[in-house]
Amino acid sequence: MTAQILVVEDDSELADYLHRGLTYDGYHVRIAQSAEAGMEEVQCRKPDLIILDLMLPYTDGITACSNLRDKDYRGPILMLTARNTVDDRVLGLDAGADDYLVKPFDFEELLARLRALLRRKGAETSHLSYDDIVVDIGMRLAFRRDQTIHLSKTEYDLLVFLLTYPEQVHTRELLIEKIRGNNADPSSNVLDIYVHRLRHKLGEPPLIHTMHGVGYILKR
Incomplete structure (x- = not known):
């Protein structure tokens, strides 16, 4: 990122x-x-x-x-x-x-x-963790309940940002800027696609929640 x-x-x-x-x-x-x-x-x-x-x-x-x-x-x-x-x-x-x-x-x-x-x-910041999710920054590896989660670069960057600031609401504009850069189109559905993929890979129970009309939050 x-x-x-x-x-x-x-x-x-x-x-x-x-x-x-x-x-x-x-x-x-x-x-x-x-x-x-x-x-x-x-x-x-x-x-x-x-x-x-x-x-x-x-x-x-x-x-x-x-x-x-x-x-x-x-x-x-x-x-x-x-x-x-x-x-x-x-x-x-x-x-x-x-x-x-x-x-x-x-x-x-x-x-x-x-x-x-x-x-x-x-x-x-060699490791980030929240609940049962752990990210090894040096190795660029993500785990949940000790199982490796295989993520794309963008999915990894998104997860790292959410783990860095858990239990805070992040606007769509901010998250798109973090993963795509300053010139990204905030009206694009690219963020929703990556969030959907990341949720699927992280499994249950879900930790990434939608704040309708605003953005997303990582919380239990």
């Missing part, structure tokens, strides 16, 4: 530069120009990684980072700043940032740091 990155940056020129560069490198990218807009994106789309500017209007990056951790956002946060002081770096890391990059920066260094953060995230 392609990593989804949220860039919280009020400088429109830099935000556009990051959007174009990261998209070209294969990431799915969303832009928010304030901490408040960024929080809405996190709640709606659950990005895999956040690039967060320190100097934002209204709510600064330190406060925004702390708020994200208080709201139980567990993904990596890379903080950007034009201020290269030890105090600023300490404040950012103490607020919950995983890494720190000073402007101006080389784009290749940014990419290297993103890859390292995403690798670390993957290593920390």
